[in-house]
Amino acid sequence: MTVKEVAEKLGLTVLTGEGEKEITGFYSCDLLSWVISHAKAGDMWVTVMNNINILAVASLVDVACIVIPEGVEIYDNLAERANEKGITILATELSAADVIIRSSDAVRGIDA
């Protein structure tokens, strides 16, 4: 399932990018050293970090998208740079755990 399809199904806001990548896994952590070494290409990466440095990590790992949960504020400069780099950021009021549980259900075709 693509990022866009999951976002539609769960009502997540697509803030930047096209969301065309396939989601093939899930990862959540805010420590960038852990993310760069443990997240996998194709992961949906959930983080409350909202500074520009998450974009370099996202593109180096080649995650499917970034999800910023819990209604954490997203500033214009982050959104602008993400659009430039073609990185999809989703925003939601859900917690990290809820986003991952529900997205995983959606990807596996389990109806909530």
Added chain:
Amino acid sequence: MSEAIVKLHYDIDAEDFTTAGEASSGVKKTLTRLGVNHEVIKRVAIAMYEAEINAVIHANGGTADVEITPERVTVIIADNGPGIPDLDQAMTPGWSTATNLVREMGFGAGMGLPNMKRYTDEMYVDSKVGVGTKVTLIVNMNRQGA
């Protein structure tokens, strides 16, 4: 990939942290274009990102020089920062002198040097207090052993 040797140079700017990771991203793009094995690209990207971030957060920026040959990728990150007084301590997973501001940005987990060691075939740290630090990272195209 072609037999030619590719050399790349980047200035690592520490101005406002916002360009941190650009040198690593550039190298990843080049390696991808050259058709280098995915696992090699991943290992170079992780190790180089950590060294680049260290130059930004601990040393006010520096330079990156990369050489890609058919045998290996060599990355040298050099800075004129404060240097590392106790390298054994610095290599300990979790050890970090990062400031709170830097930690709030998601850095400072103390995993940078351990990650560089883990994801490279060879790693050399040449550091002198008050002079600077030079980190050399080597990833072989064909990994020997495991």
